[in-house]
Amino acid sequence: MTGVKVLPQAGPPGAESRPMVHAEQVHKSFGSIEVLKGIDLQVRAGEVCCLLGPSGSGKSTFLRCINHLEKINAGWIRVDGELIGYRERGGKLHEMREKEVAAQRRSIGMVFQRFNLFPHMTALDNVAEAPTLVRREKKSAARERAAALLERVGLGDKLGNYPGQLSGGQQQRVAIARALAMKPKLMLFDEPTSALDPELVGEVLDVMKDLARDGMTMIVVTHEIGFAREVGDSLVFMDGGVVVEQGNPREVIADPKHDRTKAFLAKVL
C-alpha cells in the first residue's frame, strides 16, 4: 500500500503540484538563542514527511511553528496556500487576531510527546469536546463520531475511561483520535512515541501507518528510523537549526551523504 508512493515527487494522483506545507527561510529565536536558522521545506498533500535529528536541533520548534504555537521571527509558512499567523494586505503583514489563528489551527491536527489529554474528561469527551465547541456539532453527533474514531484506533471498549486509567499507548491513540475529530488536512506528530514504554510503541505506530495509508498528510518528528523507512515519503535531517540533508528516506538511511547525518544514523541504528 505504501509502496505506491515511493517518491515524494509522485504524490497521490490529482495533487501533484499542490504543496500542503510550504516554508521558506523560517527563523526562530528564543531570546538571544537562534533555534531555527532558515528552514525551507515543502510537503505535498498526502505525503508523510519524517523530521529526524539530534535533540536540540530545532525539529520540534519547527513543528510548533507550523500551527503557530510559536511565532516565527523571519520567513514564512503556508499551509494549503494560506499564510500562517499573518494576513497580507497592501503589501504589509498584519498579525492575525487570536480568533483567526484559532480558526487556522482547526484544520491542523497535532499530537504531542506527552499526550496532553484533558485529565478531567473521559476518552470519549476528550475526542468530542473540540467538535462541539469549535465546529458547533450537535453533542450527540459529535459523540457518535468520537466513538467511531476511538473504535478506529482500537479503543472502542475504553470510551468511558479517564486518561489516568489508560496506558501510555492508549492515551496517545486517544490523542490521535482527538486530533482527527477536527477533520484536519494536516497532522503534526511531535515525537509521538518518545514517552512510551518500548512494548507500547508499536500500537501507536500502527495507527499512524493506517493514517498514512488513508492518504493523510503528516509531518512526523521521530526517532523511529524503522517507521521513517517504511512509511515516510520524504526524510528531512535537521541539525543545529538547519536542514542538513533531505530526500527519499530509504536512500538517505541507506546511504547518507552528509557527515552529520552519517554520525547520527550510526548512533540510532
Add this chain to the structure above:
Amino acid sequence: MSLDTETPERARPEPIQAVPVRHPGRWLAVAVIGVLVAMFVHMLVTNKAFNWSFMIDEMFRPPIMAGLRGTIALTICSMLIGITLGIVIAIMRLSENPILRGVSWVYTWFFRAVPRLVLALLFGNLGILWSRIEFGLPFDRQIGALFGVQDFEARLFGFSAMDLLTGFVAGMLALGLSEAAYMAEIVRAGIQSVDEGQTEAAQALGLTRGQIMRRIVLPQAMRVIIPPTGNETIAMLKDTALVAFIPVSTELFFQLKAVGARTFQLFPMYVAACLWYLVLTSVLLVGQYYLERHFSKGVGRSGRAKVKLRGIVAETGGGASKADA
C-alpha cells in the same frame, strides 16, 4: 524431585511471639491528659457562670435563629461575590493586557492591606459621602457648565444611600470585596498549577482563549482551588461576626451579644456563639469533602478519594480503629 518430599518438613515456621516494646511515655501522657480533661469537664458542670440551662433556653430563640439565617446568608453572599470577582481579578492578573494586570494588582494590594473590621466600618458609613447614589452621565454638572448650562443634570435613576447601603449590604460588600482579593491569589495559583501542555493541546484544536479557560483550565484548576476556598469559606463564616460592629442586627453574633447585654449574662452567650460557629463550621467541612471529591474526577484511580476519607477519619481518631476491631 527430592524437593517435593522435603517440603512438608520445611513447614511454615511459628509466627514470632516477641515481647513488644513498651511505651511508658504514652501511658504517662494518657494519665496527664485524663486528669486535665476531668478538671475541664468538672469545671463545665460545676461552675455556675456557665448557666447552661439559661444558655440552652436562649440560643434557640427566634431572634437568634433569624441572626443565624442572616449569618449564613451573609457568608454565602460574600463568598459568591468573593469567588466571582476573585476569578475575574485572577484572569485579569494573568492577562496579556498590562492595564488589566495593573488594575488587578492595585485591587489586591488595597483590599489585602486594610483589615476587614476597618473595611466593614468604612462601608457601613459610606452614607456620609453621598446622600443619594445615582447613575447617569458622569461629570454632568461640569459638562453643563462648560456649555453654559446651569445645574445640568443627566441622571437616569438613583437610590437613597440609606436604603441601598443598609448594614447588611455594606457588610456583604466589605467582606465580599476583601475576599475577592484573597480568592484572586488562590485562583491564580490554581490556574498556574495546570500544565501548559493542556493549553497548547486545546490551542492546537482551535479553541479560543475563553473556551480554553472555561472548559479546560478552570475545571482542572478547581482541584487546587477548592481546598483553600473551603478554608476561606470557614474563615468568612467567622468573619461575619465583624459586621456586628457596623452594626448589622440580622447576624448571629450581634443577636447573641444583645441577649447577653440585656440579661447581664454575657459569658453564657459567648459560649453559645462558640457552639453555633462550631456547628456551622462542621457542616461546611462535610460540604468541602464532597466538593473536593467531585473535582478530583479523573485524577488517579477512582479509589483515591475514599482512601483520603479513611485517612481523615483515622486522623481524627474515629471509625478506622473501630472498623478494625
